[in-house]
Amino acid sequence: MHVEVRQDFITEEEEKELLRELEPGLKKRRYEFNHWDDAIHGFRETEKLQWGSECTGVLARVRATAFPEGSPLLGPVHVLDLDKTGFIKPHVDSVKFCGSTIAGICLLSDSVMRLVREENSADWVDLLLSRRSLYILRDEARFKFTHEILKDEESYFSGQKVPRHRRISVICRNLPV
Known part of the structure; x- marks a missing residue:
């Protein structure tokens, strides 16, 4: 499977700077409980699209780590803010919106991402996405496995409870082929 998790990918100071840039825009929005595809x-x-210099440097590091040089990338960075009670159901992202790779920085909270093979639900893996980590899903992990962020009450990793709080993902994607 084509999955990578890099712990402590960003520093506490870089997390604070990302949040400083994101919070004003996020605070203008309400939490929603129905998504167009119910995911x-x-x-x-x-x-x-526009970031300050410190955040631009962080995002350049994400892109250099996750994508081959010269890979055509989606310009805007996707920002997903999950409330403490929020969750992401098992799904495969639409190929209309992004290509073979997604890379996300986890802010504010640890969480557990579960990947399950679409053709065989007995083939699954849980990933511990620690606060300030970077996760990368490529190719087979993107298209043959569903991915989800577990609800707080289901959030366990290796038998240990992983408390879920508000969680923000800052996600870079490449263009569909």
């Missing part, structure tokens, strides 16, 4: 509950989302 996300208790969320706010936006796209952000």
Whole structure:
């Protein structure tokens, strides 16, 4: 499977700077509980094209880590803010909206992402997405596995409870082929 999680990908200071840039726009939105494809509950989302210099540097590091050099990338960065009670149901992202790779920085809270093979639900893996980590899903992990963020009450990793709080993902994507 083509999955990678890099713990402590950003520093506490970089997380604060990302939040400083994101919070004003997010605060203008309400948490929603019905998504167009019913995949996300208790969320706010936006796209952000313009960033300050420190955040631009962080995003350049994400892109250099996750995508091959010269890979055509989606310009706007997708920002998904999950309320403490929010969750993401198992789904495969639409190929209309992004290509073979997504890379997300986790802000504010640890969480558990579950990947399940569409053709065989007995083939699954849980990923611990620690606060300030970077996760990367490529190719097979993107198209042959569903992914979800577990609800707080279901959030366990290796038998240990992983408390879920408000969680923001800052997600870079490449263009569909």
